[in-house]
Amino acid sequence: MEEDLGTLLNENFDSAEGLPPGWTTIGSGSTAWEIGIPGETLFGPITAHSIPHCAGTNLSGDYTGSQDISLLTPAIQIPVSGATLRYRQWLDTEGDGDAGTIRVLDAENNNRLIEEIVGNIEWNDTAWDTPQPVILPDSARGKRIRLEFRFVSNDSDPQSFAGFYLDDIVVEAN
Ligand SMILES: [Ca+2]
Ligand SMILES: [Ca+2]
Ligand SMILES: [Ca+2]
Numbered sequence: 001m002e003e004d005l006g007t008l009l010n011e012n013f014d015s016a017e018g019l020p021p022g023w024t025t026i027g028s029g030s031t032a033w034e035i036g037i038p039g040e041t042l043f044g045p046i047t048a049h050s051i052p053h054c055a056g057t058n059l060s061g062d063y064t065g066s067q068d069i070s071l072l073t074p075a076i077q078i079p080v081s082g083a084t085l086r087y088r089q090w091l092d093t094e095g096d097g098d099a100g101t102i103r104v105l106d107a108e109n110n111n112r113l114i115e116e117i118v119g120n121i122e123w124n125d126t127a128w129d130t131p132q133p134v135i136l137p138d139s140a141r142g143k144r145i146r147l148e149f150r151f152v153s154n155d156s157d158p159q160s161f162a163g164f165y166l167d168d169i170v171v172e173a174n
Contacts, residue, residue: 008076008083009147009171013053022074031153031163033071034059041092044162049088049128057151057163063098065157070150073169075107080142082174085134091123092162098122098153100164104136107144114139121164128167135174147171 011020017036019025025033037052038045040060048054055071057063076083085102093099100121105111115137123129136145151164 006173007170008078008173009073009169011073011169012050013048013055013167014050017053024072025070026072026148027067027069029067029069030064031058031067031069031151033057033069033149033151038165041162042160043092043124043126045090045128045165049090049167054165054167055149056165062158062160063151063153063163065153066155067151067153070148071166072105072111072149073147073171075144075146076171077144078136078140078142079173082138082141083136083171084174085117085136085147085169085171086130087169088128088130088167089121090125090128090162090165091121092125093122093164094153094156094158094161095122095124096154096156098151098158098161100149100151102134103148103150104140105146105148107146111146111148114143114145136171
């Protein structure tokens with residue numbers, strides 16, 4: 001797909017199963033960020049937003065307790081004019097503090113945290129949602145950054161919650 005010059009990242013996860021080139025994950029345990037076809041949960045997505053693939057915390061299963069896992073984009077050079085993040089999400093969380101956050105990391109400085117840009121991401125969706133576009137903070141201007149999609153669950157095992165699902169992540173220059 002041809003991208004206009006203002007598109008800094010455009011990831012629909014549909015080219016192949018598994019992480020696209022340059023994407024990484026942090027954390028290991030009984031829940032993991034996975035890329036592929038979602039399903040087999042009571043309240044999670046049964047299809048990706050753009051088919052066939054999306055990202056999810058255990059794509060075909062519920063998440064477990066005491067998890068801290070992150071999905072990181074490749075390094076993105078943010079122009080001095082800044083940039084805006086758009087994405088689709090499907091949430092199914094327990095509502096007891098299990099939640100996602102989106103953070104900006106400094107790709108030139110060992111992925112050190114620059115700023116958290118979206119916090120307390122928890123809900124129970126019944127369809128793919130389009131969150132408000134997020135204008136990246138001024139502190140990201142002119143920097144090489146990664147975006148971190150983090151999911152943390154507390155120590156009580158949920159009964160049947162699908163977790164945090166993402167698709168069609170786009171970063172465009174302002
Ligand atoms: Ca997709
Ligand atoms: Ca919980
Ligand atoms: Ca899941």
